[in-house]
Amino acid sequence: MAISSKLPAVGTNIFSKMSALSSAKGAINLSQGFPDFKPDEGLLQRASTALLQGNNQYAPMTGLPSLRDAIARLIARHYGRQVNATEEITVTSGASEAIFNAITALIQPDDEVILFDPAYDLYEPAITLAGGVCRRVTLTAPDFRPDWLEFASLLTEKTRLVIINTPHNPTGSCWSAEDLDALWQAIKSQDIYVLSDEVYEFIHFSGQAVSVHKHAELSARSFVVSSFGKSFHLTGWKVGYVVAPVALTEELRKVHQYVTFCTATPLQQALAEHLVDVPESSAELAGFYQQKRDVLREALASSRFDLLPCDGTYFQLLDYRAISELDDVAFCEWLIDEVGVAAIPVSVFYQDAPQDQRLIRLCFAKEEHTLVEAAQKLSQL
Numbered sequence: 046m047a048i049s050s051k052l053p054a055v056g057t058n059i060f061s062k063m064s065a066l067s068s069a070k071g072a073i074n075l076s077q078g079f080p081d082f083k084p085d086e087g088l089l090q091r092a093s094t095a096l097l098q099g100n101n102q103y104a105p106m107t108g109l110p111s112l113r114d115a116i117a118r119l120i121a122r123h124y125g126r127q128v129n130a131t132e133e134i135t136v137t138s139g140a141s142e143a144i145f146n147a148i149t150a151l152i153q154p155d156d157e158v159i160l161f162d163p164a165y166d167l168y169e170p171a172i173t174l175a176g177g178v179c180r181r182v183t184l185t186a187p188d189f190r191p192d193w194l195e196f197a198s199l200l201t202e203k204t205r206l207v208i209i210n211t212p213h214n215p216t217g218s219c220w221s222a223e224d225l226d227a228l229w230q231a232i233k234s235q236d237i238y239v240l241s242d243e244v245y246e247f248i249h250f251s252g253q254a255v256s257v258h259k260h261a262e263l264s265a266r267s268f269v270v271s272s273f274g275k276s277f278h279l280t281g282w283k284v285g286y287v288v289a290p291v292a293l294t295e296e297l298r299k300v301h302q303y304v305t306f307c308t309a310t311p312l313q314q315a316l317a318e319h320l321v322d323v324p325e326s327s328a329e330l331a332g333f334y335q336q337k338r339d340v341l342r343e344a345l346a347s348s349r350f351d352l353l354p355c356d357g358t359y360f361q362l363l364d365y366r367a368i369s370e371l372d373d374v375a376f377c378e379w380l381i382d383e384v385g386v387a388a389i390p391v392s393v394f395y396q397d398a399p400q401d402q403r404l405i406r407l408c409f410a411k412e413e414h415t416l417v418e419a420a421q422k423l424s425q426l
């Protein structure tokens with residue numbers, strides 16, 4: 046059957062590929078970004094009670110009111126921003142659905158969207174399906190700072206959306222308040238919107254994370270997306286949310302109601318109760334992951350890998366140029382086969398990766414003994 050593909054360049058993504066290779070070879074899997082430890086027991090109990098005794102029918106399209114209220118309080122507590130839980134918050138099936146809906150709602154054929162490469166792999170296919178065109182600012186090691194002159198050179202009258210992600214997957218870098226100001230100054234005179242992917246908002250290691258929630262002008266033009274998968278170690282639940290001003294939310298909900306309509310009711314109920322009963326848990330996340338980052342960095346300190354700075358997320362980048370001249374995809378395959386550790390090549394997050402970059406990404410959302418065992422293997426190289 047000859048089907049004319051709408052996404053001809055898309056194949057099985059690198060995360061599925063590396064995880065499959067890793068389990069086939071019995072390697073330690075630090076490739077895909079998911080925790081190998083249990084979420085909070087109380088939260089699991091609540092989910093189980095909600096399933097057995099609760100409401101297992103469709104939730105309201107925009108999310109359970111109790112969950113939207115709890116999210117509004119979370120945002121007020123962390124960022125001092127008051128959002129209307131009824132009109133500005135939408136619960137989605139993971140941050141992925143929120144991102145897809147925002148792009149689909151906003152992008153018309155030939156609209157241009159500016160991305161910062163390396164970029165999370167969902168953005169481009171969603172833009173392509175909507176008929177949009179990607180324009181890219183290339184971020185380079187070791188600090189991956191945006192070049193605002195390069196950014197300005199990409200702006201045209203067709204620019205409709207800018208997608209940002211801080212703390213940043215895959216690099217672990219974080220934007221500064223000055224970066225958000227520079228973004229605002231660059232776009233303020235045009236009709237341009239922002240999609241701020243903040244799924245790692247609570248995992249940052251140098252003071253308070255920068256957020257569009259704290260930038261009044263930007264937040265008036267932005268979709269801000271987050272994920273309970275990241276904040277509560279529940280990537281398999283796929284519950285996320287998006288905060289946006291009323292006009293943007295109205296358009297996003299038109300897509301959301303036909304993509305999924307709503308998100309699993311008992312999981313929303315469990316999260317709503319947990320956010321009320323344990324409100325401080327998100328504030329403890331940074332310390333929790335900082336400890337894991339430090340365990341991994343220390344265990345790799347005497348290796349021949351060069352460790353790049355990691356200010357946020359649960360990803361650590363390693364430069365392997367002292368060890369191998371292989372490209373990063375070949376090096377990751379070799380690591381699984383010969384060393385028994387699975388990592389992700391960073392070039393796959395770029396459209397045109399810098400030729401001389403030799404970087405791999407390790408996920409440290411793992412038990413400490415897993416991190417130490419992987420680091421011991423890597424240190425033998």
Ligand SMILES: Cc1ncc(COP(=O)(O)O)c(C=O)c1O
Nearest residue numbers: 139140141165214244272274285
């Ligand atoms: C930067 C970024 N955005 C979005 C997502 C998707 O989040 P969710 O699993 O809630 O759909 C991820 C997941 O890895 C991510 O790393």
